[in-house]
Amino acid sequence: MELTLSQPDLARLLALVGRAVSTRNVLPILSHFLLVAHADRVQIAATDLELSLTGWLDADITQPGALAIPARTFTELVNALPKDTLRLSLNPLTQILSVRGAGSHTQLKGMDAQEFPPLPQGTTPVLKLPAAELKALLPQVTLAASTDEARPALTGVLVNGQESTLTFAAADGYRLTERKLTCPALRQELSLLIPARALHELGRLLNGSAETIELLISGPGQVLFRTPQFELATQLLDASFPDYAQVIPTQTRTTTLLPTAEFLKACKQAAIFARESAHTARLNIIPGRAGEPGEVKISAQDDETGSHETCVEAVVAGEPLQIAFNVRYLREVLEVIPTPQVVLETNHPNTPGVVRPHGETGYLCVLMPMHAG
Amino acid sequence: MELTLSQPDLARLLALVGRAVSTRNVLPILSHFLLVAHADRVQIAATDLELSLTGWLDADITQPGALAIPARTFTELVNALPKDTLRLSLNPLTQILSVRGAGSHTQLKGMDAQEFPPLPQGTTPVLKLPAAELKALLPQVTLAASTDEARPALTGVLVNGQESTLTFAAADGYRLTERKLTCPALRQELSLLIPARALHELGRLLNGSAETIELLISGPGQVLFRTPQFELATQLLDASFPDYAQVIPTQTRTTTLLPTAEFLKACKQAAIFARESAHTARLNIIPGRAGEPGEVKISAQDDETGSHETCVEAVVAGEPLQIAFNVRYLREVLEVIPTPQVVLETNHPNTPGVVRPHGETGYLCVLMPMHAG
Structure with a gap:
């Protein structure tokens, strides 16, 4: 792996993707970013096994490659480096990444990219959603989601699709929110219980650069949201949401x-x-x-x-x-x-x-x- | 007590003076502000017995008076009220302060102003210092002060006055700072060991509105800094500062x-x-x-x-x-x-x-x- 990229772009992406880095320290690899230099873009991913975030970045790539890199140290280093071009090169034998920029030279010990958990892959898009509307509705709904792990169903947001309407609902036993979104493209019935935390992160990622966002089923009990800039994948909650309509x-x-x-x-x-x-x-x-x-x-x-x-x-x-x-x-x-x-x-x-x-x-x-x- | 004053002015002053409100909760009165309506100005003071802060505010005073008022609740209330004129009136029998503004009416239970600890009074000014220069030098010196209570002398800043020069010095055993300030008005020799915390607060208060600041001796082992807008009084440290010159x-x-x-x-x-x-x-x-x-x-x-x-x-x-x-x-x-x-x-x-x-x-x-x- 050998490439040059812009420090401000990299710093911005690390801040976004870094939210999925595990803070629990169960497996060492989960405190790492996956860094992949493809032919013309760099991919950076993080996962705590429940939530996965992936972002892409333009870069000048001389040699593709991949490495898992300690998230905290790499983020701190990039933030401390000047707004300049950074040159990254990997020694595949030692898994040491060399980072050069503005008179400084860092050698960072990484882990084999193969050890990084496989990232969720999307299949066919289920539907496309207007990004701005979705960003606006997420905080309206998630405010009523519970944070009490004792009742997992209530920590989620129910997303129900029927007859050209998506309905988002959350409830914590004391309050209930419901938001409908007209969605003419909706063709199949849907019922997903998505962790509110994943939707909080989705709201942060939707920064107005994309007009639409795709929703995909990425495996059993897993969904994936995708724009050209990022992917967010989350496990669905395996619990049944209460029949809330009677409370309204x-x-x-x-x-x-x-x-x-x-x-x-x-x-x-x-x-x-x-x-x-x-x-x-x-x-x-x-x-x-x-x-x-x-x-x-x-x-x-x-x-x-x-x-x-x-x-x-x-x-x-x-x-x-x-x-x-x-x-x-x-x-x-x-x-x-x-x-x-x-x-x-x-x-x-x-x-x-x-x-x-x-x-x-x-x-x-x-x-x-x-x-x- | 009956007066009207401006919410933004009051909010600003409470934020400044509030830094001296005791957080240790030893005596209930120390979690209060002293609020005194003089003939044409309002005085607000807080003290934790080591550090005292007092500020003044213009107000339209119909009836002078005094009250000790719960600092946290009063600050939160004032911050939540709109940028408007507030009308304060005290019922001296019940010690209840009525606060009216923008359609709201609050009744706050206070304590007798007599229970508030006596505030340090300055005597003759020892000297006048240029406020801007003092503000600039304080962080340069205090950075080397220790926070380790086990060696109290090192938590202070030594202020030595001799022959038209004030010398500020701090040391924590690993580093030492020294800053000299030319001070032609200095007539008597001085040697004060001032808690670094008090000088941190002094730096915050020096906002450029005053050109000079007076230093006064306000009692045995106590100094007072004074501008037309505020007073800061602090106990001096009763410890001997090491002879640091030999380290340079x-x-x-x-x-x-x-x-x-x-x-x-x-x-x-x-x-x-x-x-x-x-x-x-x-x-x-x-x-x-x-x-x-x-x-x-x-x-x-x-x-x-x-x-x-x-x-x-x-x-x-x-x-x-x-x-x-x-x-x-x-x-x-x-x-x-x-x-x-x-x-x-x-x-x-x-x-x-x-x-x-x-x-x-x-x-x-x-x-x-x-x-x-």
Whole structure:
């Protein structure tokens, strides 16, 4: 292997792919990057056996070859080198990679590329997705995924494909998100339970350079997302996702329209005083009288510190209501609502509320109410 | 107490003064700010009994008063409130502070201002120092102060005043820094051992708004730094600083002139490979021949990972030399060298080296050599 490439390009790619380097230190090879010089491009890959990331880079390649290289040291070295051209050459007998650039010479001990776990290969694309839309919807959905390994199904995002619509859903027992994506190219029914962590990483990789992203089945219980720049492969979760549809309220007694940014600010303020009461904030929803606007009073109480209340003007249709929510959950969903106004649909202090962007269909977040104490 | 003030001003001041809020939670009052509304300005103070910070703020005061207020909750609240005017009013019977702004109303439980520890009062100024020069020199000196509480004297910076010169010095047993500041106003001899932590905080406070800063003696074993915007008071260390002058080499066999930025980069690269060998990097100093420039080879070796060497062009006067230093220490001093070129003075592999900015007198850093292995 012998090649030259640009330090800034390499540094950027290592930062992206490095997220799949194993931090658990089970097998030494998993703390390595696979570095492959093909005829005209360099491939860099990392895997922790659950998640695999691969990226490509243009380079001037004199001699192809492959090596596994310690991820941490190689990343630190590349980041410390000047923005310059780097010259990499491998001694295949010793597996030592020589890195030269700007007056410096490094010799890095690698491992045989053959020891690197085989990377997932895609077969036929199942469908193509619009990259920008996918990037926007991922955080809206994943926020409700659980991180509790005791219930593995809830750490995933259900991706259901039927009749030209993909539906993404996540739930952790306290809240539920659902996002629909119109997908005319969808031809076969799909039901995949994808780890939320893999979708977090997918969101990071989608930086606007690709217009579409392909979804492929890459083996039993494994999917692969692919653009011309990168591949992300992940094991699917082997668990069954709860039948969540029954949790979504089918009627609404009180519909409240609020300015998203002001409502979010009020939640952040209330959160300071809600810490000691399991993050409970109360909403007092008051319809307006005789053409006057209504309002929502968001309040929280801390026996030690004090109390806080913010009034936000709102359009309230229906009955007045007092209801309490976990204010962190409320904050997290308001942070991913893209519209200037947000709709809160409620029925009763003891039944779930629904948060939706105003004027956009396809997204909702169901929040369990809390006991107001 | 009743007043209105600006949220951005208040937020900024709380961030500055908050650094002196006790994190140890010994006495509840030490996790509070003292808030005093004088006739035309608000004073906010925090202390952990060793370090006290006080700042002032313009405000529209209807009624003076004072209260101790929980620092963390108050800071979080102010940061979460919109950039607006805030109205503060105290109920002196309940010690509850009401904070109103932008549709929100908070009631914060405070403590009696009388319970707040008395703040250090300055007497006559001992001397006035140029604020910008002081800000620049503090990090140059404090980098060599120890954080090891077992040797308290070494956690301080010695400030010695004699014949129109203030000398700042710090040492941790492995390195030593000395910085002189011409100070014509100095009339009396001074010898203060100031905790390095207090000088770190002083550096943060010196933001360019004040031209000079006053140094006052505020009690036995206590000094106070004062500008119109803030006061910082600190206990002096009651320990004797070693007689450090004898450590500074008085002769030089090899003088090496290096470009500061390149030398620093080379040290950062070597540091990656020096971790497993107690951060040892070797310098191979090679004088140039017949009008050619000389060079310094900076190298480090890691038995597991590999080896690294960078060549930096240098002007070398004197004997060739191989010497090893702790590369972290070398990096830290190069980071505070303000001149484009740096001078390294050496004698022998087993005797200390001296780093100085090129073309500026008054600053030096002595580094103990390491065994090159």
